[in-house]
Amino acid sequence: MTVPATGHDYKAEWNWKETSEGEKPYTAEVTLTCQNNEEEEAIVLKEEEGVIITVDAENSTASCTEAGEINYIATVEYEGKEYTDTKKVEIPALGHDYKATFNWTEKKDSAGNGTGEVEKVTATVECVNGCEFEATEVKVSYEK
Numbered sequence: 001m002t003v004p005a006t007g008h009d010y011k012a013e014w015n016w017k018e019t020s021e022g023e024k025p026y027t028a029e030v031t032l033t034c035q036n037n038e039e040e041e042a043i044v045l046k047e048e049e050g051v052i053i054t055v056d057a058e059n060s061t062a063s064c065t066e067a068g069e070i071n072y073i074a075t076v077e078y079e080g081k082e083y084t085d086t087k088k089v090e091i092p093a094l095g096h097d098y099k100a101t102f103n104w105t106e107k108k109d110s111a112g113n114g115t116g117e118v119e120k121v122t123a124t125v126e127c128v129n130g131c132e133f134e135a136t137e138v139k140v141s142y143e144k
Contacts, residue, residue: 028074
């Protein structure tokens with residue numbers, strides 16, 4: 001009596017490594033272990049063997065007060081089956097980056113001409129990161 005082969009049933013274990021490459025900060029390799037044959041040697045696939053890493057288009061951008069997230073997706077096809085894993089990386093909140101624009105008002109004489117002296121100084125403060133921080137006008141003290 002002949003017993004038919006069960007075929008391979010691979011379990012995938014992913015290993016992500018950080019790199020120093022700016023546009024490609026992570027690499028990934030997958031170890032495939034056949035669940036039907038414990039004596040079979042595990043198969044390790046790296047980028048050279050077809051592991052492709054992409055960046056998810058649905059990433060969230062960090063704001064001044066909220067963290068964002070980048071999802072890196074590793075995919076490889078082996079023996080007609082696709083194996084995929086995702087690495088989620090948090091992007092820290094940016095924090096506010098304030099910029100002040102100063103507005104100087106000159107004193108006027110009774111005829112409406114400028115006297116060369118400062119009457120008041122105000123500053124408008126806003127965040128340059130494009131957040132929803134509302135521009136605020138503040139009074140500024142100064143010394144002559």
